[in-house]
Structures are given as C-alpha cells and as structure tokens.
Amino acid sequence: MFKGKRLIAGMAVGLLGLAVLTGCSKGDSADKVLRIATPSLGDSELPVWEAAKASYEAAHEGWTVEFIQQDDDLYSTVGLPTLLNGKNSPDAYFEWAGARLDQRVAEGFAADISTDIESSGLKDLFNDGAFAGYDSGGKLSMIPRARDVTNVLWYNVDMFAKNGVTPPKTWDELNTVCAKFKSLKINCFVQGNKDLWTVGNWGGHIISRVAGEALYAETLQKKKPMNGPEFIKGLTVLSDLAKNGYVNESVNSIADNEAASLFFQGKAAFHPIGSWLVGTQQDQAPDFKMDFINLPAITDGAGDQDSIMAVFTGYIVNAKSSKKTEVLDFFKELYSPENAKKIADSGTVLLVKSLAGGTLDPLTAKINALLDGAKVVVAPPDTGFELPVADALNAAQAEVIGGKSTPQAALDAAQEKVAALK
Amino acid sequence: MKPTARWIPYFLVAPAFAIFTLAILGPIIATFGLSLTDWDGFSTPSFIGLENFVRAFNDKVYTSSYGHAAIYIVATLVLEVLVGLILAGLVSAKRNTTFYRVAFFTPVMLPLVVISVLWSFLLNPDLGILNRILDQVGLESWKHIWLGDQSTALLSISVISGWIFAGFYMAIFYAGFQRIPSTIIESARLDGASELQLLRQIKIPMIKNLTEVAVLLCVTGGIQVFDLVYVLTNGGPYDTTQVPTTYLVRVVFRDQQMGYGSALAVILTLVVVGFGLIYNKLRTKDDSVVEY
Structure with missing residues (x-):
C-alpha cells in the first residue's frame, strides 16, 4: 500500500515536471510562426493570401504563416480583444484607422513602423500619399490596406x-x-x-x-x-x-x-x-x-x-511581437504587383503603385477617384x-x-x- | 467503508472540483470581479467599486428591458403554457391524434435562429407573406410593419414564441395526462362529466406539479430570452424590445464595455436566482391533492 502511494506521488511529481518543462520550452526564440489576424478574407481573396504564404515560407526556411480568420462582426467586437489578450497573440492584425488605431496605440498593441517600413522596402510599393490617415500621434502605426467610402x-x-x-x-x-x-x-x-x-x-x-x-x-x-x-x-x-x-x-x-x-x-x-x-x-x-x-x-x-x-483599413504590427521584420517581409510578398492585381479583382483595391493606371471596374475606379479627390474625409x-x-x-x-x-x-x-x- | 488515508477523498474529488472551478466557479468569480472595474477588453482593468451597478440602475434602457421581459413573460405564460395546456387537453380527449401532436411539436425541434429568420421573412413589411395576404384579401389597412412598430414588435415576438413553445408545453402536459389512471377518467365519464369538466376538475388538478414546473420554465426562460429577439428585432425599434440579454450582448460585444457588461450580467444572474428561490418558497405542497 505504502509503495502504491509513493508510486502515485512519484507519477504526480513527474507529470508536473513534464508540464512545467513543456510550458517553459515554448520560448519566443523557438517560435517561428507568423500569426496574422483578419476578418474573413472571403473565397476570392483567400487564395491570394495562401499563395503569398507559400512564397514567404519557401523564402524563409523554418517559418510558417498562420491566418486567424474570424467572422467580420465577431472580429470587430469581441474577437480581436480576445486574440490580443491571448497567450499566442497575433503578430499583425487588421484594424480600422482613426479612433480604433489610436486606442490600440494607447493600449500598447501597435508598434511604430515609421522607420522599419522604409528600411524593409515595403514603403516603396505604396502610392504617394497612401500613408495619410494611418498614423497615430505622428508615428506610422499601420500598413495600409484600402479605403472604403461608407456613404x-x-x-x-x-x-x-x-x-x-x-x-x-x-x-x-x-x-x-x-x-x-x-x-x-x-x-x-x-x-x-x-x-x-x-x-x-x-x-x-x-x-x-x-x-x-x-x-x-x-x-x-x-x-x-x-x-x-x-x-x-x-x-x-x-x-x-x-x-x-x-x-x-x-x-x-x-x-x-x-x-x-x-x-x-x-x-x-x-x-x-x-x-x-x-x-x-x-x-x-x-x-x-x-x-x-x-x-x-x-x-x-x-x-x-x-x-x-470613409474608413481607412490596414494592418497593425503588434507591439508585443518580436517579429516586426518578418511581418513587413510577409506584406511585401502579399502586396506584390501580381497579388495586388488578384486582390483588386476580388474587389479590394490596395493602395499600391502597381494598381495605379490599371484597369478597374468602372464603379470601383469612380469610387477611387472620389477618394483621391477628397479634401475632407469624415x-x-x-x-x-x-x-x-x-x-x-x-x-x-x-x-x-x-x-x-x-x-x-x-x-x-x-x-x-x-x-x-x- | 472508510478510506485508508484522510487525503484520499479530497484526491478523488479534486478532478471534478478542478473542472467545476475552471468551467463554472472561476467565470462567476471573474465576472463579479470585472463588474467592479472599468474595462474595454484590451487595456488593464481599473477598479471603480460599485460605479457600474449605480450606472445600471440609472440606465433607462437596462431597467426598461426588465419591463419588456416581464411583458414577454406574461404574454408567453398565456401563449405557451395556457395554449399548451389547452392543446394537451384537446389531443388527449380524442384518439388518433399523433399527427396533431407531431405537428404542434415540430417547431420545438427546429433551431430558434432558423425559426426567427423564417418569421422575419414572413413578417417583412415590404416583401413578407403576411402583408401580401392582407393585401390580397382586401385588408390593406391591416398591413403593418409588425417588427418595426413599437406597438406591435414585442407582441409579435411573443406570438412567435407561443407558436414555437406551445407544442413543448403540450408535450409535457400530454405526458402528465397519460399518467392519470384511466379508471378515474372512465368513472368520471360514467358520472356524466364532459371533456371540459374532465380537463378542469380532474386532469389539470392532477398534474399540478407539472404545471408549476412549466410556469417556472416559462418564467426563467422568459427572463433569459435572447435568440428570438436578437434575430427578429435586435432590441429595436427604439429599444422597445430590448430585453436584459440582448442589451447585455450589445454592451459587451458592440460597445466593448466589459466591466459594465459584467455588472449587468451579475444583476441578471441575481434576478434569475432570486426569482427561482422566491418561487420555490411560495410553492406550497397540498397533501390532500393526489398528483401523478
């Protein structure tokens, strides 16, 4: 009987030790997963993201990219807070510029990418003026995605x-x-x-x-x-x-x-x-x-x-992530001229140079002209x-x-x- | 049989207690803790004492949501429990009523969200079948924005709820009626009792316990109603169908006021538990009544 108790105690200690070791072994240094949270991408845009992921993973040995997709309403309300406060919070996440971006900056969930976006070469892909409205407190805190006229x-x-x-x-x-x-x-x-x-x-x-x-x-x-x-x-x-x-x-x-x-x-x-x-x-x-x-x-x-x-949307690099460079590299891949064209075909016009002068649906082109010509955005x-x-x-x-x-x-x-x- | 060591019972209970703590006790304590804070779900919660509770009692939308729930409960007591009782009386009075029992019970088996979407199509003011039928039969003046008019929205939801759950209560009461010995029914019939007298003076008194359970289910379910209201009106128009649960979801999920929402959840829990305790206290056991 006494032996039985010792066996149980020994097993319990062993399991506890194993659990502690397993928990400790998951350090940042070993984490080569890039997590990107976004509202649902839809059937037409998701393949473009998958293609960018495949290219990125091929070029960055040992790295994998994970997309955390959620229903739009869920994401914009309780989904994103839950993700950001979770253990494996995303390295980059979709957000709306304006008050929501300011809130993320204030809460310490938005990294300043003012210099990194330039040194990474990602900035070169964008139109002139594409970054207007994507800053908070004078610092660029968002990788631009698109602008939507809401009324x-x-x-x-x-x-x-x-x-x-x-x-x-x-x-x-x-x-x-x-x-x-x-x-x-x-x-x-x-x-x-x-x-x-x-x-x-x-x-x-x-x-x-x-x-x-x-x-x-x-x-x-x-x-x-x-x-x-x-x-x-x-x-x-x-x-x-x-x-x-x-x-x-x-x-x-x-x-x-x-x-x-x-x-x-x-x-x-x-x-x-x-x-x-x-x-x-x-x-x-x-x-x-x-x-x-x-x-x-x-x-x-x-x-x-x-x-x-109008609303401006984009991606924030999580200030708590140590993978700022990797995030910017991934977006360079995603925003390549070829991918940008495919995303435009699916209905979202990225603010990138490669799409300027391209052929767009007439209504989308007219919307873009309205956005480009607007002096005041509410x-x-x-x-x-x-x-x-x-x-x-x-x-x-x-x-x-x-x-x-x-x-x-x-x-x-x-x-x-x-x-x-x- | 006594355990060989004092710690063994605790050791055996520990897994169940751990799961209970994680799944139930922990969230309850966490919700209560959060109710004392100002928290948006992102930032660090800041302690504000009972401020959220004071705000809740001054929040007209929240306090009136209990009034809407009360109206809904009264309406569904009639449209669900009473109608269910009448349906059970009807189907138990006749033979070969399987078709009717299945038909009345079918809405209970469908997901509430599906039913809500279905009814929102039927009641759609522009394209809905109900208004079209009224139009076709010359009752154009009866056409209405059923779910968009503050005078009819809550009533419409109650009627839809009755359509769904009357069959559920019918099934409960019907099962109760079936347990009444046929000798009692037959002897009453021999004494010349009509079906209505049988129902009122024999069947209903003999299932008193079931009726009490049905009322308790209807009332507690009424306080917690969510799906129907959320899909059909989302609390509108002008918050006139806002019930505590839909408002709670709006505060937490749309407005991202987790601390305030937690306070609303605590109050709602206390109301439901309080009602259950009072109801149990009020229930009197009459030993002279034979129940089945």
Whole structure:
C-alpha cells in the first residue's frame, strides 16, 4: 500500500515536471510562426493570401504563416480583444484607422513602423500619399490596406433614365427629385437600419456637412454636447426627408442586406450605403445598373460640401511581437504587383503603385477617384469614435428617421446617455 | 467503508472540483470581479467599486428591458403554457391524434435562429407573406410593419414564441395526462362529466406539479430570452424590445464595455436566482391533492 502511494506521488511529481518543462520550452526564440489576424478574407481573396504564404515560407526556411480568420462582426467586437489578450497573440492584425488605431496605440498593441517600413522596402510599393490617415500621434502605426467610402447615394440608372431624372447636385435638387419619385409612387430612399449603423453613417455625414467637420468630431469625442443647435439643425435635414415620406417606412425594421435587395429589385430610386455595394451588386444582381453621387451640397452648411465619409483599413504590427521584420517581409510578398492585381479583382483595391493606371471596374475606379479627390474625409461614428457615443447618436438618428422623436428630443436623450459614460 | 488515508477523498474529488472551478466557479468569480472595474477588453482593468451597478440602475434602457421581459413573460405564460395546456387537453380527449401532436411539436425541434429568420421573412413589411395576404384579401389597412412598430414588435415576438413553445408545453402536459389512471377518467365519464369538466376538475388538478414546473420554465426562460429577439428585432425599434440579454450582448460585444457588461450580467444572474428561490418558497405542497 505504502509503495502504491509513493508510486502515485512519484507519477504526480513527474507529470508536473513534464508540464512545467513543456510550458517553459515554448520560448519566443523557438517560435517561428507568423500569426496574422483578419476578418474573413472571403473565397476570392483567400487564395491570394495562401499563395503569398507559400512564397514567404519557401523564402524563409523554418517559418510558417498562420491566418486567424474570424467572422467580420465577431472580429470587430469581441474577437480581436480576445486574440490580443491571448497567450499566442497575433503578430499583425487588421484594424480600422482613426479612433480604433489610436486606442490600440494607447493600449500598447501597435508598434511604430515609421522607420522599419522604409528600411524593409515595403514603403516603396505604396502610392504617394497612401500613408495619410494611418498614423497615430505622428508615428506610422499601420500598413495600409484600402479605403472604403461608407456613404454615397447609389441610384437606379434605368429608373432615372425612364423617368427623365438627372442625379441631383444640391440638397434642393435632391428634394425635387424625391418629390417627383414620390408622385410616381416610388420610394425615393430605401435603407435598412435594424442595426443602427447605416442611418448612423448617412445621418452622420449629413450632420458633419451642416455642423462642420470639426464640431462633428469634437461632439463625438465628448468635448461638446450632442444636443447643440448645429447638431439639431443637421438632424432636422434627415428628419425632413422622413417627414416628407421620402424614406421607406420599414427603415428601422429591416437590415442593410434587405434594403440592398429591395434596391436591386427596383423598389427605390436611391440607396445610401458604402462602396462595398459594388461587390454585393456583382454577386446578387449582375444585370442591375447603378451609379452613385456623393452626398449633395447642403445650403448654408458649415462643413465642406464635397467631403466624403470613409474608413481607412490596414494592418497593425503588434507591439508585443518580436517579429516586426518578418511581418513587413510577409506584406511585401502579399502586396506584390501580381497579388495586388488578384486582390483588386476580388474587389479590394490596395493602395499600391502597381494598381495605379490599371484597369478597374468602372464603379470601383469612380469610387477611387472620389477618394483621391477628397479634401475632407469624415470618419463614420461607429469606426471613428468611441462605440457607446456612436451608439447614442445612431439611436437618436433612428428615432428621428422613424418619426418617433423630434431631433431635439432624440439628441437630448443621446446627450443624457453620453453624459452617463465615463 | 472508510478510506485508508484522510487525503484520499479530497484526491478523488479534486478532478471534478478542478473542472467545476475552471468551467463554472472561476467565470462567476471573474465576472463579479470585472463588474467592479472599468474595462474595454484590451487595456488593464481599473477598479471603480460599485460605479457600474449605480450606472445600471440609472440606465433607462437596462431597467426598461426588465419591463419588456416581464411583458414577454406574461404574454408567453398565456401563449405557451395556457395554449399548451389547452392543446394537451384537446389531443388527449380524442384518439388518433399523433399527427396533431407531431405537428404542434415540430417547431420545438427546429433551431430558434432558423425559426426567427423564417418569421422575419414572413413578417417583412415590404416583401413578407403576411402583408401580401392582407393585401390580397382586401385588408390593406391591416398591413403593418409588425417588427418595426413599437406597438406591435414585442407582441409579435411573443406570438412567435407561443407558436414555437406551445407544442413543448403540450408535450409535457400530454405526458402528465397519460399518467392519470384511466379508471378515474372512465368513472368520471360514467358520472356524466364532459371533456371540459374532465380537463378542469380532474386532469389539470392532477398534474399540478407539472404545471408549476412549466410556469417556472416559462418564467426563467422568459427572463433569459435572447435568440428570438436578437434575430427578429435586435432590441429595436427604439429599444422597445430590448430585453436584459440582448442589451447585455450589445454592451459587451458592440460597445466593448466589459466591466459594465459584467455588472449587468451579475444583476441578471441575481434576478434569475432570486426569482427561482422566491418561487420555490411560495410553492406550497397540498397533501390532500393526489398528483401523478
């Protein structure tokens, strides 16, 4: 019996020792795995990444590249924090520039790559000006990927032609166009705001045009109250569209993809959404003819009336990773002219020199021209600013477009929510 | 039989205790700990005492979410438990009711998310079948944005919930009715009792325990309802269908306020546990009733 106890004790000690040794043996020096976290790449882009991985691994003996892909919503919310706080945190990860990038820098998850990107040769692949908007505190902290316009007014080309309507340039012209479509019993706008961000972007852009970009940003940074007169004026512009019956009644009960489907089915003249609608249209309604205009100029608006609302995306090198050089080398491979062309074919135009002057889908090329020509870029509430603040504004806009509250009442409630935040 | 050494029982219990600690006790303690902090999921949590709890009690969306859950519970007690009881009474009163029992139970077997998506298509204000049917039969004025109008959204969700779970409660009550000795039923019939009298005066009193369990399941399930609301309305319009769980998910996953979300989770847990304890305390055992 005594021998049995000693045997059990001996085995326990042995197992403990083995566990400790196994844990200790996994040091950084032996870790030759490059981990890159990203939202789902999709069937069309993933093969390009796989090809880049194969080339990288062939050129760097003993190294392997791992892609950590997550569903887009999961990644942008709880997925990334979990990955970054995990034991094997990614060496590089996808992120949105702006407030989210600043947050990563402040939390120590973003490395300064200002000099490394130059010495690695990766910088030479990019367009001039491609790095604007990718810095934080004066230091480059992101490898650029692409820029997405998040709010333009897509319109049904055939519907416009059939009814002899030309795309409006000013807000007054837009109201005239909408009045005409209303008289023809056609919805002027279709939008799906079940998840609040769609009208959040659209209305946010309108508010920035009316109140001015600086006030818009200061308010969403909690430096100014949300229920100030300029914000109320901006929200009133959105409110008037709904009051005049130009927006689908179901706006707050359908999702963005349902609204896109209705637009493709010819149920509305306009659909305010981002540049990604090009890919959706190619997949779902390849024969549907659409074009877009930027948000028309609003009379007496304090902001730049040619401003665009856009997000910049890219990859951050984790400051906690010791593989900065390897990460930059991998992206050199991924952003090679051949791979960049394939990624462009899948719908994402990287900000690299090799694509300049290339042949792009006409709508994508037009979007790029809009981005290139923009003097003022406004960040959407939900990716440019603190989420709870964006949420308060988005909820206010939903109430206004749904006719539940006046702009004043909705923004008073929003300010109350913001005031309760730390 | 006594163990040969005092440590042996502890040694044998240790694996189970370790798993329990890792899977249940640890997360509960961690959640409570996080509820006392300000944490966004990335940075180092900072201790803020009971501030999150004070904020929760002043958060109108959160406090009203319990009101919505209460309305949902009352509605589903009727639409699920009562309707389930009536269905069980109907199918147990007749023979050859297998088809109906299977038909009523089928929605329970489908994943809630699938059902939610299905109903969101049916109730879609622009393309949904319900509004189209109303249009076709000349009831255009009845057409409605069922899930997008604050006056009908919560009721619509409750009706869908009833459509799903009435069959579940029917199955429970039907099983209870089957356990009642046929001699009692037959003798009541010989005494001239109608099927309705049989149901009200014999069958229902004899399955009192099952009814209590059904009510407890319905109420605790109602407080924890998530899937249906999340897919059908995501708490909207204007937070009028926001229930504690959907708001919790929004705070944690969308707004990335892990500390505040943990406080909401702690409060929700206390409410559910508190309700269960009070309910058990209130349950009285009547020895004069014969139960099956």
